[in-house]
Amino acid sequence: MQYLNGYKKGLGNMFSEQPISTPTPEAKPLKQKIELEVEFDTTQKEVTPTKFSTLLQFADVIDAYRLFPRAFIGTYLYLLIETTQWFMTITEPNASQAGLISVVVGAGAAWFGLYTSTGSGRQIKSIKTNK
Numbered sequence: 001m002q003y004l005n006g007y008k009k010g011l012g013n014m015f016s017e018q019p020i021s022t023p024t025p026e027a028k029p030l031k032q033k034i035e036l037e038v039e040f041d042t043t044q045k046e047v048t049p050t051k052f053s054t055l056l057q058f059a060d061v062i063d064a065y066r067l068f069p070r071a072f073i074g075t076y077l078y079l080l081i082e083t084t085q086w087f088m089t090i091t092e093p094n095a096s097q098a099g100l101i102s103v104v105v106g107a108g109a110a111w112f113g114l115y116t117s118t119g120s121g122r123q124i125k126s127i128k129t130n131k
Contacts (some may be wrong), residue, residue: 023036069115072111072115073111073112073115075109075110076107079104080104080105080108083100083101083104084101087100087101
């Protein structure tokens, strides 16, 4: 018979059996000292430029200056200014036109939050060549 929480495990009523109480010893913390040997290669390696090195450097510049997020924010600002000016020229705006302006302004909060919470996704590595 197997026991589960001090009761026999079977098909019958498990509460009809008497619990078995077994004293459990206190758990002692396990401490173990290990020895670790690590070897580092500290020799300088010469980096040879490949045919893609200038393209990779260009990608690093685009990523460092965050050109695409800045372009998206600039496009949004243009869209916001144009729609706001259009809305102000309407003599009697209806609910759907006001809803459009509300969505455009609300999207600006989302764009700005995404722009400020994200940074450059890559670590910029400087490539040194021996010239």
